Amino acid sequence: MSTFSDTPDGFRSGFISFVGRPNTGKSTLTNALVGQKIAITANQPETTRHPIRGLVHRENAQIIVVDTPGLHRPRTLLGERLNDMVKDTYADVDVIGICIPADEKIGPGDRWIIDAVKRVAPRTPLLGIVTKIDKVSRDHVAEQLVNVHEFLGGDIDVVPVSASSGEQIDVLVDVITTLLPEGPRFYPEDHVTDEDTMTRLAEIIREAALTGLREELPHSVAVEIDEILPHPEREGVQNVHAVIYVERPGQRKILAGPDNRRLRRIVYQARPEIMDILGSNVYLDLRIKVLKNWQSDPKSLGRLGF
Structure with a gap:
């Protein structure tokens, strides 16, 4: 990776990846840190499927946030490949942020993830992040x-944040910066992601x-x-x-909706964001096709980039 030499003394740079159960707010937090939307968000678990690098620029640091699929117990070949992708990412980053929502109890899924992280990246510094603090009272956050703190161990920092309101985001950036090594700027300051255009549009x-x-x-x-x-x-x-x-x-029929009304709504919703990325007016031609059992078919997974 090329670097940029115009960095002051003491400049810090590096990679952080957020880990947590599905729907713990990892992608929303990534977008909040970067300052614009680069990772999609949805109410369904396992929304993220590709590692996405978002860039946070500060005078004294450049933080590369790697948004990854949630680590989970896989049910398909796709799930196994996503887990492998996540574990490879964790082995290469400088910091791993453990995301646990303020409005959910710590459970077996969190323990399973921590054990997996420690196996894959035993020497990587950890940071606790309590997300969604806007959803509960101050007493509940405390x-x-x-x-x-007790779950992760007393020597690990824990930062409460709300990605939706922006509360404590700057504090989180400051704490992440202290955990990164001194190093150069890896990306130009006007970049927000290294994600290719085709993947972002998809x-x-x-x-x-x-x-x-x-459901499924x-x-x-x-x-x-x-x-x-x-x-x-x-x-x-x-x-x-x-x-x-x-x-x-049957899934094609559900997604299209009666008289293709749902498909037209998908076009209507996606088109403005596609126009923003391409910087031009867009005609979106969208079709639905059946690719039988693609989540468990190696050939189909390869075709779709997994």
């Missing part, structure tokens, strides 16, 4: 801080498709960008051709 569409879905269907949704071309007749307009994959014909 109680959870004590619980997390994730935006997947986020729109996940809205309102329940969200896990069966994948998105692939076929191509981006100039509109043949409208100057300044780009045609974005994309496919949403599901595993069974």
Whole structure:
């Protein structure tokens, strides 16, 4: 990785990854730290599928936040590959932030994750992060801080934050900075992510498709960008051709909705964010196809980048 030499003495830089059970607010926290949306968020567990690097720039530091899928007990080949991806990431970062929500009790899932982290990265510094503090009372936050301190061990810092309100975000940045090694700036100061455009667009569409879905269907949704071309007749307009994959014909019917109304809503929701990224007007051509049992098929997983 190239570096940039215009850094002052004592400048710190490095990588932090957040770990926690699904829906502990890792992606929302990543977006709050970066200052804009780079990671999709949804109410369903296991929303994140690719490690996404978000960049936090300060005068004295550059923090690279690696948003990863949640570590979980896998049920499919996709789940196994996501876990392997996460463990590889943890082995390479400088700090691991353990995210535990203020409104949920510490449970077996948290212990399973801590054990897995310590096996993969036994020497990597840990940081406790109590998320979603805006959802509970101050007394409850204080109680959870004590619980997390005891859970992680008394020598590990624990920071309470609210990604949605921004409370304590600057404090968290300061604490992360103290845990990073001295080093150069890895990315230009105007960069917010190193995620490629095609992946970002596919994730935006997947986020729109996940809205309102329940139970197992969200896990069966994948998105692939076929191509981006100039509109043949409208100057300044780009045609974005994309496919949403599901595993069974019945899922296709649910995702499309009666008279394709749900599919049209997905287009309506995703198009403005795609326009922001591409910097132009966009015609979004979105289709739904069945890719049978893709979560457990090695060939299909490879085709979709897993």
